[in-house]
Amino acid sequence: MKSPAPAHRRHFIALVAAGLVLAGCKPSDDAGKPGAASTGAIVVGEFASLHGSEAAFGQSSHKGTELAFDVIRSNGGLLGREVRLITEDNQSKAGESATIAKKFVSRDHVVAVLGEVASGRSLEAAPICQAAGIPMISPSSTNPKVTEVGDHVFRVCFTDPFQGKLLADFAWKSLKVRRVAILADTASAYSVGLADFFRQPFVAAGGTVVTEVKYASRDKDFKAQLTAIKAAAPDGLCVPGYYTEVGLIVKQARELGLTVPIFGGDGWEAPQLIEIAGSEALKNTFYSTHFSPAQDNPAVKAFVAAFKSKFNEVPDAMAALGYDSAMALAEAIKKAGSTDPAKVTAALAATDFVGVTGRTKLDAQRNATKPAVIITVENGGFKFLQTVEP
Amino acid sequence: MSEFLQQLLNGISMGAIYALIALGYTMVYGVLRFINFAHSDVFMVGSFAAFHVAPRLGSGAVAGGMAILCVAMAASALLGMAIEKLAYKPLRGRSTLTVLITAIGVSLLLQNVGQKVFGAEPKAFPAIFPSRTFHLGTVVVNSTQLVTIATTLLLLAALHVVVHHTRVGIAMRAVSFNATAASLVGINNDRIISFTFALGSALAGAGGVLYALNYPSIDPLMGTLPGLKAFVAAVLGGIGNLAGAALGGLVIGLVETFVSGTRLSTYRDAIAFGILIAILLFRPAGLLGRDRVEKV
Secondary structure, eight states: OOTHHHHHHHHHHHHHHHHHHHHHHSOSSOTTOTTTSSSSOEEEEEEEOOSSTTHHHHHHHHHHHHHHHHHHHHTTOBTTBOEEEEEEEOTTOTTHHHHHHHHIIIIIOOSEEEOOSSHHHHHHHHHHHHHHTOOEEESSOOOTHHHHTOTTEEESSOOHHHHHHHHHHIIIIISOOOEEEEEEETTOHHHHHHHHHHHHHHHHTTOEEEEEEEEOTTOOOOHHHHHHHHHTOOSEEEOOSOHHHHHHHHHHHHHTTOOSOEEEOGGGOSHHHHHHHOTTTTTTEEEEESOOTTOOOHHHHHHHHHHHHHHSSOOOHHHHHHHHHHHHHHHHHHHHTSOOHHHHHHHHHTOEEEETTEEEEBOTTSOBOOOEEEEEEETTEEEEEEEEOO | OHHHHHHHHHHHHHHHHHHHHHHHHHHHHHHHSSOOTTHHHHHHHHHHHHHHHHHHHOSSSHHHHHHHHHHHHHHHHHHHHHHIIIIIGGGTTSOHHHHHHHHHHHHHHHHHHHHHHHOSSOEEOOOOSOOOEEEETTEEEEHHHHHHHHHHHHHHHHHHHHHHHSHHHHHHHHHHHOHHHHHHTTOOHHHHHHHHHHHHHHHHHHHHHHHHHHSOEEOTTTTHHHHHHHHHHHHHHOTTOHHHHHHHHHHHHHHHHHHHTSTTGGGHHHHHHHHHHHHHHHOTTOSSOOOOOOOO
16 A cells, blocks of 8 residues: 555645645735635634544544634634634545545645544645645544654644553553463554554563464454464453454454453544443453543543533543644644744644643654553443553 | 364354355356346345344344344345346346446445445444353354354255255246246246345345344445455356355355464455465366356
8 A cells, every 4th residue: 555655645745836836926815825814714624534434533533623613712713813624524434534635735725734533544644734834733643653744743642652652561560461462453554553562562571472463444353363362372462453343353352252351552442342342342451542531630520511511422532632632723823823834833843731631742753742541341331440641 | 273173163154154145146147147246235235124123123032033134134135126127127138248337336326325324334233143152172152153154054955945946946047047048938037037136135135144243343335345255255166156156155264264363364365366366277167167158
């Protein structure tokens, strides 16, 4: 999948660059570019997986972002101007996010782009925003490569090296796992990355990886891989995947009599996980994520109450990060005192504010360093176990 | 050894489902000489039919499960007949390519209407049969796997009886052998073709329910991959040959399972399709197929 992309991208970057040169010939306060104009609404583009296999992520994240925009509007907008959010659905499909980002840049003239949860899809849009010089904030893509694309790409969540390390620590210290098996998704940048970042610290601590097998997104049958894993007799199973497949994996693992603890990262977080696997099979499973509505913190409580009154449901980590990504952007626009993409980018690079997922301070690599939480499943619901400080 | 037996069991239950779908491809090819690409979406509709009647028929008991399975098969059979009437019958006598492209169109139509009607999100499929786990030594046998294998064997036996020991079965074979000659001896070809679609689609519907039972997350695009694998199975066994389709399904299921259980798990599909190419190189008509002289 990777080899043809650069050629396409190069063409596209050339096109966008040409477009920018042309646009640059015009006066900067062009009425045809509402986003960059100093009057009229401030337009922000959001791309999300509102349908398809990771729909729960997109829906949650989008609700958080919507709530943030409500708050911004009720405070009188930004810079005395109205704010407008354009949301586009990529249906969890590869290739759609790039098309959406191109539309945001060339047709909607957005000030900034918000998205996405899945790292693979953020990686599609990031080069386009980077080439166009439009800041992009990913709410919850944890793969390090996302912000490595360039200085216009930011994230408000922690990264997988941190998440992998904390999973390894948790498995080693709390679960007392010594012989681990890894089952990762070859078709997902997130899954492959997190598996690597888990393996290194786990092996460094003295653990053994007894077997490592792969699956591909949209697979339904994992019995073959799980039988091989069972034969290797691990005392823990690491599944750094997304909830649709993880649900089936946990269910089939238990059916095969694999009773060891199963754990993974923030890709697990969705109510569908419990629907698919059933709460019985999910006993003795754990995952790390960014936020828990059960955290004892006034900012979290206020956010949960506001979210409940608007959507009549309890927010999860994706919703909280969707909220924080929009708030980070609002802060930056206020600080920049302008919607000029270069100024907003500069202000974003200096982001340091307290959101609902904790203090968000971006480092030189445009990543946030934040605490994580560990969640388990109990009595058919998610249960907050502990907070892990970075 | 126990790992081998476990994988064998996993592979057979996977292969059983492929076999059920493959039969539909091969039967339609037998009478009409084209690949019904919409077949994989009839499979999807079968599982959604079961999903929607399950709350009404009471899932979790054997009788309820059987009833749900029958409803899903009936719904799929009706859909298969409707597709044939509306999309393929008007094209009878046209070139195979026209019908083939229509089949792809019907497939896309079903997938997209499915996303509109059923919703695009994966849904959790209920456990419609009581589920239990047995331990035979170190091999773990799940009742779902047993239900899958038993249902498949039962349906294969029923199909054998229909095709070889009933008048309509004889008529089906006659149409498949020579459609013109069959109509000369008084067989109503249209009715037989319609019946063939109903039979094949009912099997696909059963396959859909069994698939969803084993892998309880269903969505409107779920048919594509198993459909493709089943198509490969049908070609592998010798397209147009019923026993060949069942054998092909089993082979593909076993190969996939054994490859997935090794470090080569990433290459699972590549190896399955590689075997297809290898077999077709040495036996172009498939494992059980017979070379036929193409009539011009």
